[in-house]
Amino acid sequence: MERTVLDLWVGLFVAAGIAALLVLALKVGNASTTFNVGETYHVIGEFDNIGGLKVRAPVKSSGVVVGRVDKIQFDNERFRARVVMNIDKRYQFPRDTSASILTSGLLGEQYIGLEAGGDSENLKDGGRFKLTQSAVVLEKLIGQFLYNKAAEGDGKK
Amino acid sequence: MLDRVSAPLQRLGRQVVNAIWRLGYASRFFLFVLLRSGTGFRRFQLIIKEIYFTGVLSLIIIIVSGLFVGMVLALQGYETLQKYGSSEAVGTLVALSLVRELGPVVAALLFASRAGSAMTAEIGLMKATEQISAMEMMAVDPIARVIGPRFWGGLISMPLLAAMFSAVGVFGGYLIAVVLIGVDEGAFWSQMQNAVDFRDDIVNGIIKSVVFGVAVTAIALFEGYDAPPTAEGVSHATTRTVVTSSLAILGLDFVLTAFMFRGA
Numbered sequence: 001m002e003r004t005v006l007d008l009w010v011g012l013f014v015a016a017g018i019a020a021l022l023v024l025a026l027k028v029g030n031a032s033t034t035f036n037v038g039e040t041y042h043v044i045g046e047f048d049n050i051g052g053l054k055v056r057a058p059v060k061s062s063g064v065v066v067g068r069v070d071k072i073q074f075d076n077e078r079f080r081a082r083v084v085m086n087i088d089k090r091y092q093f094p095r096d097t098s099a100s101i102l103t104s105g106l107l108g109e110q111y112i113g114l115e116a117g118g119d120s121e122n123l124k125d126g127g128r129f130k131l132t133q134s135a136v137v138l139e140k141l142i143g144q145f146l147y148n149k150a151a152e153g154d155g156k157k
Numbered sequence: 158m159l160d161r162v163s164a165p166l167q168r169l170g171r172q173v174v175n176a177i178w179r180l181g182y183a184s185r186f187f188l189f190v191l192l193r194s195g196t197g198f199r200r201f202q203l204i205i206k207e208i209y210f211t212g213v214l215s216l217i218i219i220i221v222s223g224l225f226v227g228m229v230l231a232l233q234g235y236e237t238l239q240k241y242g243s244s245e246a247v248g249t250l251v252a253l254s255l256v257r258e259l260g261p262v263v264a265a266l267l268f269a270s271r272a273g274s275a276m277t278a279e280i281g282l283m284k285a286t287e288q289i290s291a292m293e294m295m296a297v298d299p300i301a302r303v304i305g306p307r308f309w310g311g312l313i314s315m316p317l318l319a320a321m322f323s324a325v326g327v328f329g330g331y332l333i334a335v336v337l338i339g340v341d342e343g344a345f346w347s348q349m350q351n352a353v354d355f356r357d358d359i360v361n362g363i364i365k366s367v368v369f370g371v372a373v374t375a376i377a378l379f380e381g382y383d384a385p386p387t388a389e390g391v392s393h394a395t396t397r398t399v400v401t402s403s404l405a406i407l408g409l410d411f412v413l414t415a416f417m418f419r420g421a
Contacts, residue, residue, distance in 0.1 A: 006209050007205060009213045010209050012213075013208065017321055020320040020321040020324035021320045024256060028256065028350070029350065056354075
């Protein structure tokens, strides 16, 4: 088998194809962050209402991504949503850290925001957030607002 | 009287039976290609030649179309997104539509008309000029020698072409959105990277293009192999290749999309 000019072209073609895949994976997609997770630990949060939270949604603290949502389950004993989060080992949080479900922007995706507490001990693997705040359901908020307004109107009469 | 009713019915029945017959023959052909073309890897030079023919020579049309599709997506997307004040999301729009749908599908359609039709015509003509029978006479298996390398060549080329189409398309979108219109470059890339998932979007796009590659090459090769050995037969077969494989691509795309992106 001898090397031919054809081989050169095919080699270039395959190299260009693989380069395109790499560009897609690294520049267009999030493979660079997907693979670069490193060691994580699990933390569980229980919420009354998770709204539109999805698996793999970011977990942020002060706006920095520190982990991702791993599993969303329904706890049939307490009738609450159970969200398991994977948090990067580099970031340790005090035991009384609170977790709330927030929305990025008015119509953006939902994520979990962590607010560190003051406890001297840190959360362990499999730990549980004591304080959680559910997602804001816009309909409820609007309903409450209207109700309050109506009540105010009644008071003035 | 009875004749007038029964003749069309008979014709219809014959057509249906014929179609099923052909389907069975095509399935057996496909199985044979899979079973017997493994030996083709020992003569890798043949596959290289086919990759050159189906892949390298399709590059120009793929790159140019990808560039234009990306640019058009960016222009149209910007028009609409700008009304909602989220023109930075144009990168997400371009990248997701290309990686999930347009890259694999349009590249496969181009591949079918550029390389698939040529494959059918070539094999049909080889059959018409009795080169295939001659090979059989010399105890050379035409499926291993002629069909197999083309099948694997097409199968290898297709995902690479689709990936290049998407990558060039994203670059085209970048040219229009960032360079021409002036969308913020950082937001363009970071929103895109946030929205495009490696496993769910890019790998699924590659799976799609592999499936399309199998479908297009199998259809093209079968149509060529099954073509009546006349000038007319080969021309019909070439047309059928383009029509059938385009329909197969679109149909398969729907099925695959339904499986992959069930609104998760």
